[in-house]
Amino acid sequence: xxxxxxxxxxxxxxxxxxxxxxxxxxxxxxxxxxxxxxxxxxxxxxxxxxxxxxxxxxxxxxxxxxxxxxxxxxxxxxxxxxxxxxxxxxxxxxxxxxxxxxxxxxxxxxxxxxxxxxxxxxxxxxxxxxxxxxxxxxxxxxxxxxxxxxxxxxxxxxxxxxxxxxxxxxxxxxxxxxxxxxxxxxxxxxxxxxxxxxxxxxxxxxxxxxxxxxxxxxxxxxxxxxxxxxxxxxxxxxxxxxxxxxxxxxxxxxxxxxxxxxxxxxxxxxxxxxxxxxxxxxxxxxxxxxxxxxxxxxxxxxxxxxxxxxxxxxxxxxxxxxxxxxxxxxxxxxxxxxxxxxxxxxxxxxxxxxxxxxxxxxxxxxxxxxxxxxxxxxxxxxxxxxxxxxxxxxxxxxxxxxxxxxxxxxxxxxxxxxxxxxxxxxxxxxxxxxxxxxxxxxxxxxxxxxxxxxxxxxxxxxxxxxxxxxxxxxxxxxxxxxxx
Amino acid sequence: xxxxxxxxxxxxxxxxxxxxxxxxxxxxxxxxxxxxxxxxxxxxxxxxxxxxxxxxxxxxxxxxxxxxxxxxxxxxxxxxxxxxxxxxxxxxxxxxxxxxxxxxxxxxxxxxxxxxxxxxxxxxxxxxxxxxxxxxxxxxxxxxxxxxxxxxxxxxxxxxxxxxxxxxxxxxxxxxxxxxxxxxxxxxxxxxxxxxxxxxxxxxxxxxxxxxxxxxxxxxxxxxxxxxxxxxxxxxxxxxxxxxxxxxxxxxxxxxxxxxxxxxxxxxxxxxxxxxxxxxxxxxxxxxxxxxxxxxxxxxxxxxxxxxxxxxxxxxxxxxxxxxxxxxxxxxxxxxxxxxxxxxxxxxxxxxxxxxxxxxxxxxxxxxxxxxxxxxxxxxxxxxxxxxxxxxxxxxxxxxxxxxxxxxxxxxx
Numbered sequence: 001x002x003x004x005x006x007x008x009x010x011x012x013x014x015x016x017x018x019x020x021x022x023x024x025x026x027x028x029x030x031x032x033x034x035x036x037x038x039x040x041x042x043x044x045x046x047x048x049x050x051x052x053x054x055x056x057x058x059x060x061x062x063x064x065x066x067x068x069x070x071x072x073x074x075x076x077x078x079x080x081x082x083x084x085x086x087x088x089x090x091x092x093x094x095x096x097x098x099x100x101x102x103x104x105x106x107x108x109x110x111x112x113x114x115x116x117x118x119x120x121x122x123x124x125x126x127x128x129x130x131x132x133x134x135x136x137x138x139x140x141x142x143x144x145x146x147x148x149x150x151x152x153x154x155x156x157x158x159x160x161x162x163x164x165x166x167x168x169x170x171x172x173x174x175x176x177x178x179x180x181x182x183x184x185x186x187x188x189x190x191x192x193x194x195x196x197x198x199x200x201x202x203x204x205x206x207x208x209x210x211x212x213x214x215x216x217x218x219x220x221x222x223x224x225x226x227x228x229x230x231x232x233x234x235x236x237x238x239x240x241x242x243x244x245x246x247x248x249x250x251x252x253x254x255x256x257x258x259x260x261x262x263x264x265x266x267x268x269x270x271x272x273x274x275x276x277x278x279x280x281x282x283x284x285x286x287x288x289x290x291x292x293x294x295x296x297x298x299x300x301x302x303x304x305x306x307x308x309x310x311x312x313x314x315x316x317x318x319x320x321x322x323x324x325x326x327x328x329x330x331x332x333x334x335x336x337x338x339x340x341x342x343x344x345x346x347x348x349x350x351x352x353x354x355x356x357x358x359x360x361x362x363x364x365x366x367x368x369x370x371x372x373x374x375x376x377x378x379x380x381x382x383x384x385x386x387x388x389x390x391x392x393x394x395x396x397x398x399x400x401x402x403x404x405x406x407x408x409x410x411x412x413x414x415x416x417x418x419x420x421x422x423x424x425x426x427x428x429x430x431x432x433x434x435x436x437x438x439x440x441x442x443x444x445x446x447x448x449x450x451x452x453x454x455x456x457x458x459x460x461x462x463x464x465x466x467x468x469x470x471x472x473x474x475x476x477x478x479x480x481x482x483x484x
Numbered sequence: 485x486x487x488x489x490x491x492x493x494x495x496x497x498x499x500x501x502x503x504x505x506x507x508x509x510x511x512x513x514x515x516x517x518x519x520x521x522x523x524x525x526x527x528x529x530x531x532x533x534x535x536x537x538x539x540x541x542x543x544x545x546x547x548x549x550x551x552x553x554x555x556x557x558x559x560x561x562x563x564x565x566x567x568x569x570x571x572x573x574x575x576x577x578x579x580x581x582x583x584x585x586x587x588x589x590x591x592x593x594x595x596x597x598x599x600x601x602x603x604x605x606x607x608x609x610x611x612x613x614x615x616x617x618x619x620x621x622x623x624x625x626x627x628x629x630x631x632x633x634x635x636x637x638x639x640x641x642x643x644x645x646x647x648x649x650x651x652x653x654x655x656x657x658x659x660x661x662x663x664x665x666x667x668x669x670x671x672x673x674x675x676x677x678x679x680x681x682x683x684x685x686x687x688x689x690x691x692x693x694x695x696x697x698x699x700x701x702x703x704x705x706x707x708x709x710x711x712x713x714x715x716x717x718x719x720x721x722x723x724x725x726x727x728x729x730x731x732x733x734x735x736x737x738x739x740x741x742x743x744x745x746x747x748x749x750x751x752x753x754x755x756x757x758x759x760x761x762x763x764x765x766x767x768x769x770x771x772x773x774x775x776x777x778x779x780x781x782x783x784x785x786x787x788x789x790x791x792x793x794x795x796x797x798x799x800x801x802x803x804x805x806x807x808x809x810x811x812x813x814x815x816x817x818x819x820x821x822x823x824x825x826x827x828x829x830x831x832x833x834x835x836x837x838x839x840x841x842x843x844x845x846x847x848x849x850x851x852x853x854x855x856x857x858x859x860x861x862x863x864x865x866x867x868x869x870x871x872x873x874x875x876x877x878x879x880x881x882x883x884x885x886x887x888x889x890x891x892x893x894x895x896x897x
Contacts, residue, residue: 006731190576212760212763213760215763215764216764216766219770424757424758425757427756427757428757428761429759429760431755431756454577457578457582458577458582458585462581462582462585462586466589469742469744470747470751471755471756474735
């Protein structure tokens with residue numbers, strides 16, 4: 001059941017009706033059962049895998065903590081990582097690797113046949129395996145004590161608001177909240193309700209409306225595109241994926257708040273930044289910090305020479321791209337962002353080396369020229385991000401269609417001359433994109449709903465409710481990140 | 485200096501508006517209708533007889549809607565004062581204010597939905613939303629002074645088949661016809677739509693039906709728009725719950741309670757433009773054109789003699805009975821599908837449909853069945869369902885002749 005379905009609303013009402021009447025221990029048990037019911041609604045068979053990985057990591061962490069032998073601890077950690085990555089590779093990447101190997105061997109003139117697995121990708125597997133792995137790694141590093149109560153740990157992994165599409169919350173952040181009694185403050189509930197509403201607004205008004213535009217743009221046969229409306233469709237996709245994913249996260253955080261939990265922020269203002277490093281500090285923050293802390297830094301981070309740093313960066317971003325989907329397009333997208341990060345890093349280092357970092361007098365005085373300069377850099381970087389989204393979206397076209405053709409079709413349209421006019425989708429699409437941009441611009445204000453004047457709170461909630469009811473799409477469109 | 489209470493200001497504005505309307509309204513109406521009357525008549529394509537009355541109605545409704553808005557502000561402020569008092573800035577007060585604002589806006593919308601002016605403001609030319617077109621034409625038909633009025637009901641197939649303008653050219657003043665189709669209408673949907681146009685008081689109802697109306701299942705675009713609490717009584721006489729999709733009924737009932745939800749397609753098309761609002765339909769259209777032969781076979785497979793077909797026939801029978809009770813003449817044209825689809829159809833389906841319609845005709849004296857219509861070829865169709873303009877004109881003339889000579893003439897004589 002997705003968050004934007006009627007059945008979920010019924011489920012939530014039932015959960016809340018019981019939850020508030022229970023004490024702490026009973027709440028944990030109840031939420032665990034409810035979370036499994038939520039997950040099992042997709043397919044009860046998925047539960048087996050969730051239980052397996054969760055319990056395996058629970059016991060691994062316990063043994064890691066009990067054992068003082070470093071070699072044994074390393075083996076246990078390796079076991080946990082292997083099981084989680086193994087499960088992910090089997091269910092998500094097996095066919096991709098098999099097809100890639102087959103194609104590579106065929107290019108060398110070697111004919112081979114690899115078996116194809118006909119298995120359904122369990123919903124949220126990329127999220128909960130990373131969640132669970134981070135727990136055992138943190139226990140190994142000594143940054144976290146292993147949970148003594150299995151219900152607390154299982155709830156940390158399976159907690160339904162974040163189970164299927166994140167945020168990927170660290171155990172050190174969420175586990176204590178599961179272990180200790182929760183006091184639900186009025187302001188927390190108020191902010192939670194607002195987050196839920198704004199999340200639904202992003203999802204059903206902005207995300208789902210723009211999804212219809214991008215679906216048209218990427219449908220088969222591909223529509224004849226002018227340079228202008230090819231960019232428009234990319235803007236639509238950029239804001240669709242933002243609204244869809246950020247909307248989901250807002251709903252998840254809001255649901256958690258009204259139950260007394262706090263989940264981490266996952267999006268800030270990703271399209272209002274001027275460089276790739278800032279982008280990844282604002283986009284899917286929980287994943288980018290996970291990759292930084294558990295992959296990039298262990299590989300060496302930026303502690304080595306330039307080439308090694310570059311390699312670490314590229315490996316991290318390639319795997320980050322692969323995490324999103326078992327497809328060459330996603331790997332390319334990760335590669336693209338890796339290149340952007342590497343170039344930015346090189347540029348920053350070169351600029352520092354040459355001494356070009358003296359703060360501009362314009363910046364000091366907040367001169368309007370500096371603001372325009374910043375605006376242009378943001379505008380330029382946003383378009384670089386959109387080019388990356390082209391690769392990302394091409395990775396989602398049905399398997400029987402040629403992704404290279406799709407990308408080529410768009411690139412030809414975007415960079416062709418002469419410049420042609422816009423189409424009938426322009427006004428509505430730009431309005432929705434502008435709304436998404438506004439929400440990013442006012443992100444900090446949105447997070448402080450509880451401190452707004454009462455009249456403004458009422459006007460905002462009323463406006464959002466009316467927008468959801470009158471502009472929302474109610475055909476139960478899937479959240480994009482569920483496929484990851 | 486003491487601030488003038490907003491409530492009294494609103495009362496004063498309402499009074500001033502009505503006073504202004506009473507004194508200057510007739511003059512303003514006359515001026516506007518003199519200047520723009522011809523344009524209005526041309527734009528309404530024969531659905532309007534009196535531009536002056538139309539302008540007068542719109543002017544009155546404009547004052548009404550503004551008054552209701554101001555009254556809503558008054559009610560909002562009074563209730564805030566009564567229920568919250570000095571606690572109006574406390575935590576949680578926003579919940580009350582939100583609910584009040586939401587409810588009052590929906591009340592305003594509920595009033596607006598029943599005005600012609602509102603639907604005029606939602607008009608967007610050729611790509612006007614279906615519901616807007618339907619409501620505006622129903623409003624115009626209600627006010628149309630004619631000896632006899634006819635309404636064409638059915639799906640977009642009915643609209644493609646019969647040109648109301650040509651019918652009016654050929655048959656007025658004997659009969660004034662308005663088509664109030666709604667795309668995707670099946671037999672039960674015709675019943676729903678018919679209930680919504682009761683105020684138009686037509687003496688004649690014309691239905692162009694084909695296998696599409698009876699054998700394509702029960703789910704349609706009409707249910708979420710038109711199904712309401714007054715239609716729940718159908719559950720007593722028809723197997724509605726067993727056949728209609730739950731989502732569709734739920735959306736329809738929610739729309740009955742929340743006008744903002746009922747008007748979602750209209751509002752989104754107005755605010756976001758037809759390009760964005762209709763893009764899903766265009767994507768679907770493009771994908772069906774990708775492999776036309778496969779699409780035809782697929783479409784033919786959706787036609788079945790099953791319990792949904794039985795439900796549709798029961799619903800249509802109930803519709804015929806209702807027409808008889810209201811002394812309305814019901815003219816049914818037993819139409820056809822595009823031959824490129826019907827050749828893949830189970831032949832028993834058409835036989836079943838014709839047998840059903842003939843039986844209905846025999847049971848109800850108010851019902852006229854035209855079941856030997858001229859055959860239409862593949863070349864007469866623009867797509868799988870709709871005939872082209874040439875065929876439409878030809879068929880309309882044929883039907884007008886049938887009406888004049890065989891159906892309406894014996895009564896006028």
